[in-house]
Amino acid sequence: MANLHDIVQWCNQTLKANEFKDYAPNGLQIEGTSEIKKIVCAVTASEDAIDAAIAQQADVLLVHHGYFWKGEPYPITGMRGNRIKKLIQHNISLIAYHLPLDAHPVLGNNAAIADLIGLKNLEALDSSEKYPIGNIAYLEHALSPEQFKTKLQTIFDFNVVHLPSDKPQIKKVGFCTGGAQDFINKAAQENCDAYISGEVSERTFYEAKELGVHYFACGHHATERYGVQRLAQAIADQFAVETIYFELNNPI
Template sequence: MATLQEILQWCNDTLKTQEFKDYAPNGLQIEGRSEVKKILCAVTASQEAIDAAIAQQADLLLVHHGYFWKGEPYPITGMRGNRIKTLICNDISLVAYHLPLDSHPILGNNAAIADILELENIEALDPSERHPIGNIGYLKQAISPESFKQILTERLGFNTIHLNANKKTIQKVGFCTGAAQDFISKAADQLCDAYISGEVSERTYYEAKELDVHYYACGHHATERYGVQRLGQAVSQQFNLEYSYFELNNPI
């Protein structure tokens, strides 16, 4: 057993949350009971994830996508109101980490992608960033764009969308999980052969061709289901807590 505050302090220090400017508050978003015995992790604080936390008698729901995003309306009503009401009525804390969890060099979503794809010599996608949100890595040997798509589809469990460029082989790869398709220009600036993210926009089709960078959309959810699991496991080990992960296989 650990206190909620002990867990928050450890997570905030580990992820260096105070050093990020983010689109939503990182850390505690809804306060539940002060003692924690069990944590449930999920990518997004959906109603199904909340219901799973209740069913599993979790004290804390740890997610990557929480609430109170920049530009959201202030009133707590409708779908979001129902979610928050359910958490409060069941005395379950909601803790969310967004960009700090993308960026962390060991626990983060990008670090997990690098490990899964066996990328080497990891660098910052944007060298000006103190804590890079995106990265660059190198395949052990150059492969065809078609072979790389097959690897991505198999290892990430998502039907990868490939937007073609002119390059015949791929070795230097830029990547940033989630909805970071517009970072393809940064990948081009760094002379990457390919760039990976979660989502794709209509404009990305033309950018891939004109920037000559192969683009692979591997799913927002599919690319971001790893960091929260790594963080949950680390918290579980640090405080000797029960931990589980709720997977809702979002096809987006």
């Protein structure tokens, strides 16, 4: 058994959460019981994830996508009100880390997919960022675009969208998980052969072609499954609590 605030403090320090300018608050978003035995982690604090936490009798729901995003209306009503009400009624805390969990060099989403793909020698996609939320790395052996797409589809179990350029081989890869398709411009500035993110926009088709960078959309959810699992395991190792990952395969 561990104390809620000890866990949150450790996570905040480990992820350097207070040093990020983010779109939502990082850390403890909804406070439940102070005594923690079990944590359910998920990519997003959806109603399904909450129901899984309730079914598992968890004390904490740990996610990448939490609540209280900038621009959201203030009233806690409707879908969001229903989610928050369930958490409070069952005394379950909600802990969320967004950009800090993308950026962490060991626990983060980008570090995790680099390991899965076999990308080496990580660098910052944007060297002006103190804690880069995008990276550049290198394949050990160059692949054709078709070979690289097949590799990504196998890793992420996702119907990868490939927007081609005219480069015949891929060695240097830029990447940022989630909805960071517009960082393809940064990848082009760094002479990357390819760029990976989760989502894709209509404009990305033309950017890939005209910037000369292969673009691979591997799924917002699919590319961000891993950071929250790594963080949950690190918490389990530090505090000896039980952790369970909830997967709801989002096709976006």
